[in-house]
Amino acid sequence: MTPAINLAKKKKISHKVHQYDHDPSHDSYGLEAVEALGQDPKRVFKTLLFCLNGEPKNLAVAVIPVDQKLNLKLAAKAGGGKKAEMANPDIAQKTTGYVVGGISPLGQKKALPTFIHESAKELETVCVSAGKRGLEIELTPNDLASLTRAKFSGLCL
Numbered sequence: 547m548t549p550a551i552n553l554a555k556k557k558k559i560s561h562k563v564h565q566y567d568h569d570p571s572h573d574s575y576g577l578e579a580v581e582a583l584g585q586d587p588k589r590v591f592k593t594l595l596f597c598l599n600g601e602p603k604n605l606a607v608a609v610i611p612v613d614q615k616l617n618l619k620l621a622a623k624a625g626g627g628k629k630a631e632m633a634n635p636d637i638a639q640k641t642t643g644y645v646v647g648g649i650s651p652l653g654q655k656k657a658l659p660t661f662i663h664e665s666a667k668e669l670e671t672v673c674v675s676a677g678k679r680g681l682e683i684e685l686t687p688n689d690l691a692s693l694t695r696a697k698f699s700g701l702c703l
Contacts, residue, residue: 567582582680595608624701651690
């Protein structure tokens with residue numbers, strides 16, 4: 547079990563775990579999950595870390611549909627900063643305790659401000675990384691927000 551799955555269990559959150567064989571040669575971790583699980587790309591969300599105001603350790607988390615791109619201006623606005631840029635992958639891994647491609651918004655080593663794309667509110671359930679490449683956890687958007695203390699926000703154009 548991963549910290550993400552353990553957190554859902556500990557909080558007695560209804561969830562499903564989906565596992566698939568990760569293909570290291572695939573271009574996109576998120577789209578690989580969509581294909582392997584036969585899911586709608588609007589229901590499978592990726593976890594991205596960004597830093598605010600040029601400070602590499604001033605991190606926040608964006609959870610967006612895998613078929614979307616994070617708008618850094620909207621991310622900065624959500625995080626209360628003037629500007630945002632993608633986090634250094636090494637810092638992201640060290641801060642969350644997960645490897646890139648398997649970073650879950652749940653059960654991170656350090657609680658970070660988290661923002662979920664507002665489109666999630668329209669969905670019954672969403673899938674996010676469960677903390678390992680090839681492992682997804684499905685839960686309601688409200689449960690995801692509750693477990694991560696996240697806010698719903700416009701993060702993509």
